[in-house]
Amino acid sequence: MPELPEVHGYKVYIDSTCLHKKITSIDCRDKRLFKKPAADFETFLVGEQLVNTVRIGKYLFIETSGEKVLVMHFGMTGRPKYYKSKEDRPKFGHIVLTFDNDFHFAFENKRKFGWWDLIDDIQEYKEEHGLSDDARELSLDDFKNSLKTRKTHIKKVLLDQSVCAGVGNWMADEILYQAKTHPKIKVENMMEKGIEDVFNAMKKVIEVAIEKDAHYSDFPQDFLMHFREEGGICFHTNDEIKKIQLGGRATYFSPNWQVL
Incomplete structure (x- = not known):
């Protein structure tokens, strides 16, 4: 299972590939991977940009240019993939964002234990879910x-x-x-x-x-x-x-x- 170091690497990867590009579409092959209705992800992500990432433990929070924060949890086998050609979509890339530069971001999730959510506030989510400070930052x-x-x-x-x-x-x-x-x-x-x-x-x-x-x-x-x-x-x-x-x-x- 991806733990803190792996998710830190995913954060660095997303920071270097996916930020500040307008999302033009979202495709999900299995809506069970969404913690909110699929229509909410269309509403709050399409037309917006991913602008900043925050990692707390195994959770990756991605602030958008809109009202919501995207939460990713990578489960047992999740990982991100940024690619150009539609034909390069990973076999287990069950969720894909397409950007206005015609590149794509896939959330690979072979065993489907990973998931996405939409939230209003990172600190509130942290408190509601009983998360400590990230272990790397913990005093x-x-x-x-x-x-x-x-x-x-x-x-x-x-x-x-x-x-x-x-x-x-x-x-x-x-x-x-x-x-x-x-x-x-x-x-x-x-x-x-x-x-x-x-x-x-x-x-x-x-x-x-x-x-x-x-x-x-x-x-x-x-x-x-x-x-x-x-x-x-x-x-x-x-x-x-x-x-x-x-x-x-x-x-x-x-x-x-x-x-x-």
């Missing part, structure tokens, strides 16, 4: 405050979008590996330094992933992503990586590196 104080009343394991907290918006499953595993923190440790049992270690590891993982355009093979050698599988070999201890289920999510860790 240490806000992170600590969010953890004060938590009584569950740290892995589940990292996946809570009201705590650090944008962190998903692989990122949570990587953050805890970099912080030498066991995924099952309860937040209430963590010392302040341990919480700070997790926070600093989160910032490190985010920046590395963005710098490397979320190309996992380019991550540093000591990143879990290179051996994040059951039976993989830990970079630091040469012991096997273990897999457990936490909160219904597959979780990978190194027991002798991330000691409980």
